Amino acid sequence: MTGVRTALVIGGGIAGPVTALALRRAGIEATVHEAYETPADGLGGWLQVAPNGLEALRILGAADTVEASGRPIRRTIIADGRGRKFGAYTGVPGLPPGRALRRSELYRLLHDHAAAQGVRVEHGRRLDGVEETDDGVTARFADGSTATADVLVGADGIRSTVRTLVDPEAPGPAYAGLIAFAGRADLTVPGPPDTMHYVFGRRAFLGHWTGPDGRTVWFGNLPRPEPMTAAQAREVPAAEWLEVLREAYADDVPGGDLLRHTEAAELSAVGALEILPAVPRWHRGRMVLAGDAAHAPSPSSGQGVALAVESAVQLARCLRDLPDVPAAFSAYERLRRDRVEKIAASAARTNSRKASGRLARMLMSVTAPIAMRTFATPRRMFGWMHGYRIDWDETVTP
Template identity: 60%
Template sequence: MTGVRTALVIGGGIAGPVTALALRKAGIEATVHEAHPGPSDGVGAMLTVAPNGLNALKVVGADDVVRAVGQPVPGMVMGDSRGNRFVESPGLSGLPASQAMARSDLFRVLHDHAVANGVRVEHGKRLVGVDETPTGVTARFADGSTATADILIGADGIRSTVRTLIDQDAPGPEYGGVLSFGGIATGSGVPAEPGVMHFVFGAAFIGYWAQPDGTIVWFGSLPHAEPMTSAQAREVPSADWMARLRELYTDDDLASTLLAHSDPDELFVTGPMEMMPPVPHWHRGRMVLVGDSAHAPSSSSGQGASLAVESAIELARCLRDLPDASSAFAAYENLRRPRVESIAAAAARTNRKKAGEDAAPSGPPSFPTPEQMLGPVHRHLIDWDQTVTA
């Protein structure tokens, strides 16, 4: 058992509450410090928690609360805008269905589940600095307050403050060449079976799924050479973005139909598709990174939330089983880095196609089988009861 007894978790999004829950399960008292003044509401658009993420959430008893706010989408269809289907799958055998949901709903239920299980969450705590001693680490916050514990965990997202405190030369997020958008189409007549995620490759990529009320949620990407922040993208009138998207999909009957039946005022302007390049240093001294602060793949992976949850669980296992923070952090990085970087690299290749940087192949696209495509990612299981060795 490690000598770590207390932890400061910086960030209350996805990785933060799950990390704190897993640490409590491992016998380590953790407090979450979140910069925003209260629980996030209406933050972000939609996301998917994949089977591997649900299996990791089960370790801390959070899988059912996540399912309660999600829509099961076990099936997958890959095809083109003319209705051709190249890959169809009802879901991988033996795995739970992926769950689609609003990002803000996922934030809310994880926060509430953590609090209900004894995790203290303090809001309005924006980290500005850290002081380390041989026996502990003290976080300094913008409101003048401080907090001290044995270790500090940066779960503070793709623009992590903790990452720069660990390494002032650490890279920041990279722009993927496209801006991401989403919307809800009503009365479009586009066929979409319930519980099936459609990925359509035509003049440009678009994905969609049907909601229980018959409306269709869609998501797409607009190639944009110059990077923009999310705030800058949202300053542009949504009607202007919708006009550009409709122009992009002019020659794509299915996508243009979805957009024609979508209200510009309800357009989700998600902003730039970003990802973290490989981060050289995940830990230093008594500080360590978890989730997007260390390994944010682009949204093309469909794995951002699930990988963050996996890493939270694995970090807690390592701290539970290894004799000190240094060896625990090293084992955690060794467990996680190969997997997350492989998934991020695959998503980066997808981004290049969406941005038009890779030439489209002639003839029908070629796809691996669903098991080949998704099995290695979705079937990943964490055995909480297995002892971690250095």
């Protein structure tokens, strides 16, 4: 037992409330400090919580509510722009199906669950700096207020302030060469509704699935050498983006139809697709990183939320079981680093396939079906990623 009784969790997105919940389960009183004045209800598009994320949420008592609200995804089909299937696979046998839901809904469910368990979220608290002593850490906020606790967890996202306080040389997010878009088409693609489709089209990648109202939810990644922030992407009128996207997907099945049946009001320009390079230092003194602040494996992995929950649970176990803070933070990093970096590397390979030229795509359309038919079973491809389990009751050793 580290003797840690209190924690400041910086950031009230997804990782923040989940980390506070996990710490609370380990007997540590954690308060979340969020920069924005109001809750982020209604923000963000759709995402998928992978089976390993659901299992980690189960430890925190939050899986049932996510499973009840999210749409189960039981099958994935990968195809090219002509509609030729590379492969189709069901989930890994024995694991729950992943769940697709709006980020805003996931945010609300997790925040409500955390509040019901007694987690407090303080809004309007943008972290500016920290002061550490031998027995505590004090956070300074932009509004002039301060808060003190035994440890401070940076769950403040991919552009984390805590990461630079831990290590001023820490890397920031890198551009993956793709601009992301999301939309909803007034069209139902025939087929079972619990199926996620990934289409490596002639010029760009498109994912789609049938939303709860029968309309098709899609997300596209357009290759582009220059990065573009979400704010810059939103400056371009949606009607102009729609023209660009209709052109990019014109010859693809079903991309062409989906874009023709998407209204400008149903289109969001998400901006640059980013990936966080390996972060050399995860902790210093009484500060430690969690969620996207430590590991943002790029949306192409579908693992950001799952990894944030896994890390929250592992950090709490380490603080519960180990003799002091340095030992706990080192064990936490040891438990997590290889796994999150392997997932980020796999997402980086997916990103380069998405950004690749026509020739590489043609080659993939020849080699991928052979791989799918021979060695690429769901268990081999995803068992290690989706089958990750944490035993909460097992004691962590140094």
